[in-house]
Amino acid sequence: MKLIILDRDGVINFDSDAFIKSPDEWTPIPGSLQAIARLNQAGYRVVVATNQSGIGRKLFDMATLNAIHHKMHTAAQQVGATIDAVFFCPHMADDSCDCRKPKPGLLQEIARRYDISLKGVHSVGDSLRDLQSGFVMGCIPHLVLTGKGHKTQEKGGLPPGTQVYPDLASMVDKLLGATIADINIAI
Template sequence: MKLVILERDGTLNALTEGEEFVGSPDDWHALPGALEAVARINRQGWHAVVATNQAGLGRGLFDVAALNAIHAKMHRLLSAAGGRIDAVFYCPHAPDENCLCRKPAPGLLEQICERYGVDAADVQVVGCGAAHLQAGAAIGAQLHWLRSVASPQPLSGAPLPAGLPPLTHVHQDLSAFADYLGREETLASAQAVPAAP
């Protein structure tokens, strides 16, 4: 099974400047091209799941019903774009609860790998936040940072943010990551074809 673990906020949806969380479906707005990128990832044979810290639950800022409604909207919009997220895994704890599932701790990603029976070394962990990628590094996954939200400058010539693990691939946005997967798939297929005698 080919698995991509996506960060939610900043990867699939935008956060308004100054916002720390999305508290209602009305506040959830897909980033341009993100839903279509998930559909392309799916068409290439990849399953996609979301791993997200939701400290607003632990702080009492919204409840599980609101979170479920947000994700129902996300699933509905994805379906209309021809894509799907197989599951959403979330940490409901506030930062001071010292749980094992709040990223950058690896617990949430470990749960995903165990649930799907995949080798973490084959998993693609994709997001715009250092904590998401640090959790991916802790399980030995392949890491992909999306520059567009955190830093809209071109790929070349701009420094990477502090905290990114070594060997992190850099992409402009989720659509560029989908392009990368397609190129890698094409390369792997070409290498698998035996040479003519």
């Protein structure tokens, strides 16, 4: 099975320092949903692993998170994309849970649920904690510069072998072997 793990905020949709607290605040980054569709067409199952401490902070409830994810799934389907599953941590940083990235609990759950090793699976995020949680599970780390990506790159300390891209669409282009020349020829 070909699997890829994406962070949500800052990778698929625009991020906000004030959190994404409602479906109205969820806006896809241009090209991100189409990139997911291309992954699907290439045989990838796409899963999302996301910290959602807004629940623990009581900024929104589970019904609202479900509505946000319903909007994301619907928007993806409208461009021919499928997000197979969303794994999330509802806890705050000081809750000492095992599922909040950079801890690997969310990714361990993905591995259990799909009954696979994550060694060699591509993991895409915009923050160091996204990359760290995947790296300890053997994932290939990819940093996108959308969301918090520029700040993450500037701070340094990226896991060895981290590849950096302007956005999810360019990461998928590289992964699938497409180049600008190939895309222009296809048009």
